[in-house]
Amino acid sequence: MTLDVQLVGTTTQMAIVNLKPNQVVYGEAGKFLFSSGDVEIETKLSAPTDPNQNTAAGGGGGFGGLLRGAAAAGKRMLAGESFAFQHFRTRGGDGLLGLAGVLPGEMRHLELDGTRTWFAEKDAFVAAEAGVHFDIAFSGLGQGLMGGEGFILEKFTGRGSLLVAGAGDFIDLNPADYGGTIRVDTGCIVAWDDRISYGVETVGRLNRQGIMNAVFGGEGLTLATLRGNGRVILQSVTVEGLAKALVKNATKPDQQGMGALGGLFSGSRD
Template structure:
């Protein structure tokens, strides 16, 4: 059943979801805004099973089935902990009539509803996920994560499979591209990557070492650039604003950046 939803707002959008009786949607902690009273809310450590969001009871029965279920939950929690994700999901189910739930991202920007038909998975940057139907499976994909985990960059992807609707959010405006339209390969700032379809090959490389340009980058507040290489034929969604650029802009607006071209190493004093 396709999730009935409407994206509303401009600079800071939100998704208003209409749930049919018995229909369930889940989100990560911090993305929920409001709900009607006929919608129940439950917090679980385990992710959806792809079978209506209900955990498979026993998985074979007896103590063995319970142990496998507990081990599976522990592995999911461990993966999310390593990825810096919220450890729990919040589930919302409509009881006795149509219910309404509101969700939003954490930064000013756009939202998008992706429809999964079971043929292709979607990968999303770890902060992009907002909510999804319980028929959509959630997983952690560490593609490109080796560089990120060792370098502290956090290049961890979330993987969505199955059938149904996934709602994502990004900062600024969305830009839709297909590497096949640009010779099969594009390179973008890793902070601009929001989501892409299965079939796109993803890699990360660091540029800007201790050469002349690298020294200038360090002096003026930069420490090199991480580029994501996206290859193949499929949809890619980028965002026009990165968290790093937003944080730097807020820092300057608050007067926190005192080491610009007229300060620090290049400051001059009259006298």
């Protein structure tokens, strides 16, 4: 049974899920907004494995299941994700569930059919059906250090609906439509499917112009490269850029080095 999802809003979207009896959705802690009274919410260390059963991932309960759940949770903690998942289901009639990302931005509802694997930057995951398996993938330490965004990715396989979110507006691209390769600021990537190869390349040289681009151009010396014939989702706002803008605009003029001049031109005083 296909998950009934409606994305509402413009650049601050939320997902409204109409849960059917025995459908199970799990999400990262902190992405839940609201629900109707008949939706049951449970917190567990692992994702459910079967849409028709409320069992932990890895099969089986008891101490062994607890250890497997703790191991998976520790892996997520290494990636900076929440320690536990929230599980949502309704045993009666249809239930209403609201979910969203943590930053103002768009969302995407992706349908996995079992033939494609999706990768996403950490923090992109919002929620998924029980048939979608959440895991952590590593892009390589050297590549991660070059990219400046870390080397830990979210990995999704299986069947069912997947909800991801990011900052700002989204655009969907296929590198094959642009010669097979697109270069992107590493902070602009939200998700891509397994037909795309992800890498990091050095831009320019360590000469005067290269240093000017890195220091004053704001792009650094590396960009992400996405190659292949598949789907890529990009966002218009980087988390780093958003954080810098918030800090800059939250700082008082005299704290930005204006000192007495800030007071002189800020307005007259009696």
